[in-house]
Amino acid sequence: MDTTGEPRGRRKADNEAAGLDSGNDATDPATEAFVAHRNLLFTVAYEMLGSAADAEDVLQEAWLRWVKVDVGQVSDQRAYLVRITTRQALNRLRSMKRRRESYVGSWLPEPLLTTPDVAADVELSESVSMALMLVLETLTPTERAVFVLREAFGIGYDEIAAAVDKTPAAVHQIAHRARLHVEARRPRRAVTARQAEAALEAFRRALETRDLQGLLEVLAPDVVAISDGGGIKQATPRPIIGAGKVARFIVGGLTKNDVPLTVEPTVVNGSPALALHVDGELDGVIAMRVEDTRITGLYYVRNPQKLTHIESETPLTLR
Numbered sequence: 545m546d547t548t549g550e551p552r553g554r555r556k557a558d559n560e561a562a563g564l565d566s567g568n569d570a571t572d573p574a575t576e577a578f579v580a581h582r583n584l585l586f587t588v589a590y591e592m593l594g595s596a597a598d599a600e601d602v603l604q605e606a607w608l609r610w611v612k613v614d615v616g617q618v619s620d621q622r623a624y625l626v627r628i629t630t631r632q633a634l635n636r637l638r639s640m641k642r643r644r645e646s647y648v649g650s651w652l653p654e655p656l657l658t659t660p661d662v663a664a665d666v667e668l669s670e671s672v673s674m675a676l677m678l679v680l681e682t683l684t685p686t687e688r689a690v691f692v693l694r695e696a697f698g699i700g701y702d703e704i705a706a707a708v709d710k711t712p713a714a715v716h717q718i719a720h721r722a723r724l725h726v727e728a729r730r731p732r733r734a735v736t737a738r739q740a741e742a743a744l745e746a747f748r749r750a751l752e753t754r755d756l757q758g759l760l761e762v763l764a765p766d767v768v769a770i771s772d773g774g775g776i777k778q779a780t781p782r783p784i785i786g787a788g789k790v791a792r793f794i795v796g797g798l799t800k801n802d803v804p805l806t807v808e809p810t811v812v813n814g815s816p817a818l819a820l821h822v823d824g825e826l827d828g829v830i831a832m833r834v835e836d837t838r839i840t841g842l843y844y845v846r847n848p849q850k851l852t853h854i855e856s857e858t859p860l861t862l863r
Contacts, residue, residue: 574615589603591696595640596853609632649780652844656853659860660811668814673833678843696862763790769841772845
């Protein structure tokens with residue numbers, strides 16, 4: 545089962561049957577076009593859903609519709625593929641909203657181990673950052689689709705209107721409303737990659753040594769920590785707010801467990817992160833939000849069903 549209760553086992557076989565496996569040669573025009581835009585379509589679906597498992601299912605559904613199209617009659621294949629992918633993602637997002645009401649504990653996006661080019665692309669890395677993905681969760685499905693297509697991918701209003709079945713005028717209004725909503729909640733003070741890495745390194749050292757004072761020095765006073773166990777692994781049912789509470793929770797939890805802990809730097813969703821191994825087994829991934837050189841958000845994904853995309857890199861693109 546995937547993170548939203550969907551069957552997972554059929555995906556690889558479905559992709560291979562559809563000729564979408566990366567090891568297959570694309571020979572017919574429909575397959576060539578789909579494979580050429582696959583990374584873009586996956587990125588669109590993932591930004592809309594926050595789930596790689598569901599994004600893969602959306603791509604399969606989009607493929608099944610694409611192969612029924614007379615490709616020779618499509619003047620802009622990229623736009624057409626984005627449109628059908630958006631529609632399928634919207635359908636799934638609406639059903640996911642209902643399913644998440646029964647999700648055990650806090651919900652976090654599924655982290656992706658990303659390629660170096662994602663981290664190097666400031667616009668792309670921000671658009672898939674854990675912090676922004678959480679903000680997008682507060683939008684309605686249509687607002688999220690419009691925001692993602694317009695702000696991340698720069699798609700025109702007419703094209704978005706066709707994808708979400710709205711008029712261009714309505715899309716203008718939705719985009720404006722969504723932009724104001726996101727801007728009010730996204731990080732206000734950008735930091736450089738070096739500053740983010742320095743904060744992560746300070747946090748890592750304090751974490752490995754159970755250094756309470758070291759954690760207090762790198763955590764912002766109003767830091768928010770969210771953990772996602774999905775009812776499978778232990779996690780806090782609600783966010784923890786405040787440097788003192790977060791630091792004591794972290795140190796107390798590690799001391800209580802008293803097990804060998806290894807903390808390894810990694811890059812998740814285009815940003816520095818940490819992979820935690822307990823007794824040699826992956827326990828979870830910590831992504832973070834850094835503002836003014838201090839950590840203002842900690843996002844700890846422990847749900848094992850959400851850790852399947854951190855063993856190998858996932859290519860993402862806005863183009």
